[in-house]
Amino acid sequence: MQPHHLVLCTILTSSCLSTTTASAGTETTADSPTEAPTSAATGLLVGKLTGDTAWDRAWSSAILYKNDDNPVIQLFQLTGRLQLQSIYGQAGDDSFNTSDFKDAGNDEIVWGNDIEVRRARLGFKSKFYQNWKLDASFNVDVDGHDGPGGDTTFYKSFQEGGLTYAPSDQFNFSIGKKQVRFSRDQEISSTEITTFERSVASNTFTPGELTGVWSFGKGIAGAWLYELGAYSNARVAEFSTPGDGGILAIGKIGYDLAEHVGLESCVTTFTYMHNTEPGYQDGKIDPNFAFSASPSFTDSIALTNDSSQGRFGMITELMYGFGFTGEADQGKAKPAQIAQSDLFGFTLTPSYFIADGLQAVYRFQLISAADPDGIRVPSRYDRLAAGDDERGNTYTAHYLGLNYYIYSHKLKLMAGVEYSQMGGGSYDGYTLLSGLRMNF
Amino acid sequence: MKSIITLFTAVATISVASAQTLSIKGSDTLGAKLVPQLAEGFKAAGNKGVKFEIAAEGSTTAFPALANGTAQIGMSSRKVKDDERTFCKTKGVYLKEHPICHDMLCVIVNKNSPLAKLTKDQVAKIFTGQIKDWSEIGGAPGKISIYTRNTSSGTYKDWQKLAMGGRDYPSTSLKMAGNEQIAQEVAKNKNGIGYVGLAYSKTSGTKALPVDGVEPVAPNAKKYAFARLCYLYAPDKPSAEADAFMKYVESAPGQDIVRKVGFIPAADL
Numbered sequence: 039m040q041p042h043h044l045v046l047c048t049i050l051t052s053s054c055l056s057t058t059t060a061s062a063g064t065e066t067t068a069d070s071p072t073e074a075p076t077s078a079a080t081g082l083l084v085g086k087l088t089g090d091t092a093w094d095r096a097w098s099s100a101i102l103y104k105n106d107d108n109p110v111i112q113l114f115q116l117t118g119r120l121q122l123q124s125i126y127g128q129a130g131d132d133s134f135n136t137s138d139f140k141d142a143g144n145d146e147i148v149w150g151n152d153i154e155v156r157r158a159r160l161g162f163k164s165k166f167y168q169n170w171k172l173d174a175s176f177n178v179d180v181d182g183h184d185g186p187g188g189d190t191t192f193y194k195s196f197q198e199g200g201l202t203y204a205p206s207d208q209f210n211f212s213i214g215k216k217q218v219r220f221s222r223d224q225e226i227s228s229t230e231i232t233t234f235e236r237s238v239a240s241n242t243f244t245p246g247e248l249t250g251v252w253s254f255g256k257g258i259a260g261a262w263l264y265e266l267g268a269y270s271n272a273r274v275a276e277f278s279t280p281g282d283g284g285i286l287a288i289g290k291i292g293y294d295l296a297e298h299v300g301l302e303s304c305v306t307t308f309t310y311m312h313n314t315e316p317g318y319q320d321g322k323i324d325p326n327f328a329f330s331a332s333p334s335f336t337d338s339i340a341l342t343n344d345s346s347q348g349r350f351g352m353i354t355e356l357m358y359g360f361g362f363t364g365e366a367d368q369g370k371a372k373p374a375q376i377a378q379s380d381l382f383g384f385t386l387t388p389s390y391f392i393a394d395g396l397q398a399v400y401r402f403q404l405i406s407a408a409d410p411d412g413i414r415v416p417s418r419y420d421r422l423a424a425g426d427d428e429r430g431n432t433y434t435a436h437y438l439g440l441n442y443y444i445y446s447h448k449l450k451l452m453a454g455v456e457y458s459q460m461g462g463g464s465y466d467g468y469t470l471l472s473g474l475r476m477n478f
Numbered sequence: 479m480k481s482i483i484t485l486f487t488a489v490a491t492i493s494v495a496s497a498q499t500l501s502i503k504g505s506d507t508l509g510a511k512l513v514p515q516l517a518e519g520f521k522a523a524g525n526k527g528v529k530f531e532i533a534a535e536g537s538t539t540a541f542p543a544l545a546n547g548t549a550q551i552g553m554s555s556r557k558v559k560d561d562e563r564t565f566c567k568t569k570g571v572y573l574k575e576h577p578i579c580h581d582m583l584c585v586i587v588n589k590n591s592p593l594a595k596l597t598k599d600q601v602a603k604i605f606t607g608q609i610k611d612w613s614e615i616g617g618a619p620g621k622i623s624i625y626t627r628n629t630s631s632g633t634y635k636d637w638q639k640l641a642m643g644g645r646d647y648p649s650t651s652l653k654m655a656g657n658e659q660i661a662q663e664v665a666k667n668k669n670g671i672g673y674v675g676l677a678y679s680k681t682s683g684t685k686a687l688p689v690d691g692v693e694p695v696a697p698n699a700k701k702y703a704f705a706r707l708c709y710l711y712a713p714d715k716p717s718a719e720a721d722a723f724m725k726y727v728e729s730a731p732g733q734d735i736v737r738k739v740g741f742i743p744a745a746d747l
Contacts, residue, residue, distance in 0.1 A: 090546040107629055109646060169644050205643040230564070302575075303560065346563075348572045348714060394570025443568035446545075450568075 079105035081114075093445045100478040113165040117175065119229055119477035121156040122149075123452075129423035129467025138422050146181065146325070155180040156473070157228055159197055174199030177326075194326040195275040198247055208255040215249045215277055218269060218288060220311055221355050222342035223385065229477040230447045232351075232389050232399045233437050234454055238416045239357055239383025239405050243338050245271070245286050245313070246330060249278045252288075261294040263307070271313065272320050275327040283332065283367075284315025301347045309340040316362035317376040321369015331368060334378035335359035349391040357383040361408070379409035395444075399454070401437040415465050420458060423467055430463030439471075449476045500719045501531040503543040504553030506632035507581055508708055509534025512739045513553055519735050520726045528719050536632055544711060545569040550720040552711040555581060555636065572714040578727055579708050579741035580699035583637060584679035584686040586661060588668045593617050595688045598703045601641050604671060607648030612669065624651040625660045625672035637673055640704050673704070677740025696742045707744065 080086045081103040087095040101115045126135045140148035147155045161175035177194040200214015219225040223240035235241075250269030258264070265288065272283030292307030319331035338359040345352050359381045365373035387401040407413045411429040415421050421428065439454025452475065457468040502513055509532050517530040533539070533549075540552030541562035546569070558573060566573050585601055587593060593616065596604075603609040604622060613619040626647055627634040634653075638644055654660045657678040664670035665683025679686040679694055686694045689703045699705045710727065712720050726732045733743040 090542060090548045094542060094546070106635065168638075168646060205645070206639070302563065302573075349567070391567060391570070391572075395568055397568075446565045446568040 079103065079108070081105075097445070097448055097478055109167075111164065111166045112168065113163070115163050116160070117163055117173075117478065118160045119475070120158050121228065121473065121475045123154050123156050123234060123471055123473030124152050125154070125419055125469055125471050127419055127423060127467055127469035129420070129465060132423040132467075134419065134422035139419065142422060146179075149180065161197075161199065169203060169205045171202040171204055172200075173202075179326075191326075195324075196277070206255075207257045209253070210255060211251070211253045213251045215247055216252065217247045218245050218267065218286065218311075220244050220288065220309055220338060221340045221357055222307065222344050222353055223355060223387075229475065232387070232397065232441060233401055233439060234452060234471045234473065235418060237355070237383070237385045237401065237403045238433060238435065239381075239385055239403055240355065241416075242381065242383065242405070242413075243311075243333055243335065243340070243357055243359055245269075245311075245332055246273045248273060248286060249280075249282075250286075261297070263290075263292040263294070263305070265290040271315050271318050271332050273330055273332065274320050274322070275324055275329075278320075283318040283320065284313065286314070286332070287312045301345055303347075304343065304345040306341075306343045309338075309342075311338045312336070313338075313362075315366065316378070317366030317368070317374060319366070319368035319374075329369075331366070331374075333359070334362045334366075334376050335381070336362050351389040353385070353387040355383070355385045357381075359383075361412070377409075379407050379412040381408075381412060382406045395442060397441045397443070399437070399439045399441065401435075403433075403435045403437075405433040407431045410462050413460070415460055415463070416458070419469050420465060420467065424460070424463075424465040428460060428463050428465050430460035430465070432461030434459050434461070447475075448478060450474070498527065498717075498719045499529045499531055500551070500717075500723060501533075501543075501549045502551045502553060503533045503535065503549035504540030504711075505537040505555040505708065506534035507555040507636065508553040508578075508710075510632075512579070512736065512741060515735050515739055516727055516732055517723075519731060520723055523726060523731065525719075525722065525726075528723070534632075540711060541566060541573075544573065544713065545571050547571075550712065550717050551723065554709045554711060555632070555706060557707075557709065558711060573711045574714045574716075576710040576712065576724055576728065577707050577744040578710050579736045579743055580696075580705050580747065581708050581741055582676040582694060582696070582699055582702060582705040583633070583640065583673045584676060584694040585671065585673055585689060585704070586664050586679060586681070586684040586686050587671050588664055589683050589685045590668050591617060591685070593687060595691065598641070598690050601689060601703075602643060602645075605637070605642050605647060605651075606645045607650070618668075620669040623663075623667050623670045624648065625654055625663050625670055626651050627657075627660070627673075628653040628655060631656075633673075636706075637704075640706070641673070675740045676742065696746065699742045700747055708741070 080088050081101045082099050083102045087098045089095045089098050103114045106112055124136050136148060136154050137151040149155060158178050158180045159175050160178050163173035165171050175197040177197050179191045179194055182190045198216050200212045202210055202212040204210045220243050221240040223236045224244050248269035250267055252267030254265040256263035267288045269286045270278040270280055270282045271286045272278040288311045290307055290309040292305055295304040295306060313332060313336055316336055317331055317334045320329040322329055340357045342355045361378035361380045363377045366376045368374045383405045385403045389397055389399040391397050405413055410431050412431055413433050415424040415428040435456055435458035437454055437456040442451045444450055453472045455468055455470050459466045513532055537554040537556055540554050541558060543549035544552045545566040563573055585596060600615050605624060609615060611621055657674040660672040661674050661678045661681035661684055664672045692698050692702045694702055712724055736743045
């Protein structure tokens, strides 16, 4: 073969290869875009899972039926979450671990001696008649022995759920039971929080899951959001009756400053919460449900900001509670005497994706009380070393953690360490945490 | 000679490698006509080596595709939601937002209709069937004929959200294949009403009505009730082809195509 023939062949071959490469596959040309198959039903019940990847298709199997064109029901999906974690802590010469947590009366939520089932829930969500939603979430037994007398049981308590009329993003109205979300920390689902536990400050103010009515919306006049709610103040395993335990009312207004400050998101909110019966506690006893007392504050306010840009995120919270002094009905023969001083809380939680799917998180929290004994050491783990009566007037904590996202927030590994100190008291210790969280 | 062969082999290899595919997924509002025409314009501008895959299956499909790497550019007729952006971040994809145009849906009636304006509330009631006769809102008596896009169109659902509060169309509504068909039917029917893209709002035999006092003309896109800003999304570190295409879309020739297809370039307002 002559050299110029070889060159010619090479060019022709490359040209053919180029053409073949450009036209191979199932691509749609620019002149004929793929038509939208929007009318097709999907979901496990119709045997059609959706998604680009095996992960997507596996998770889409929780959607039993989805069809926007069905005039009656548009969606029925199973939901659930399982959160497992293990801890080790040290305070002075005392150490504690998950086994100690189990021995401290938490037998039903620890597998073996080392794995705490932080949350185990099942439920569903649905959409019907275009503007209506019905959802529910139940706490479920994880060892099968939480029924009366150690019998097998499955259902433990009703966590959240209700009926929502949702004609638009700007207006939603719901009736049912929900976790009343006072601060930004509480607003973010436990499936998406970047730390193991919410801050002590926000937990101190939060009234938990209550029965009531609420309305919320966003995107009003571009960037405004709101929430209004009124609830029975009794925290019970299922639903309480209207006005049971007084009334807890909450109002929230927010604005997304993103376009003004050049960030992806910069939502600032102000929340006000009023409680007619601070310290109220239902007197029932149920091994599967903690009938905890309502926060001991008549009024609480929070100013928060949640900003993000690219790899960076930052949540800032300022909270203040006006303490209640007086008697509170706690279902006992005599009313409980409450003497809670005013409380100030501050949290700062920056986060940064240091590699694909790997996020570093830091959180600083500060709580300050007017009275010398205005703050108790957090109940979950620190009291294993500090004891129930450890109090002080200034609590500070530093958390540093890593989150590895296997499949976004739906399946992730977490690890972290938190150092905390009670000023005006004697507690000073750290807790190491590791865990796995999944939800669908 | 060996060096010449090597050189040409290298050129051939580069030629093969340069036949890159640019995958664009998402909104059918953008993907039906605008982005394909932008793709043609991009190729005509000297980028013949780029092959386009355009899948217009709804804005919701854009973000999983970007996160999973099956699309290099996402099309969306709304802003990305927080959970969609977070999903992308956890996959190592940090989205960059490119507002490219306003999409305006105009309400048209027959040119002989005595009506000169409508309110947003009246539009919602007409398209949901609560108002059935023109006399109920000051028009000449006559049963209202509603013309809509067909159910497979993204605009069909978009109009439900934008104008009807998510409620259903009445069963008597007449479903048309596209803007042109709606405009033609409204032009023929003195009791007709429909919604069309801005490019079709001046179709002979019809007139586009102001809504809540705002004329449906391009300069009013930001305040007109049934207009929305549309976006392209790409990773913060896009491929060379995606980067070149985004630059073309935002260039003067790209914006001309946006105008010709009937959208309003974001940069115009």
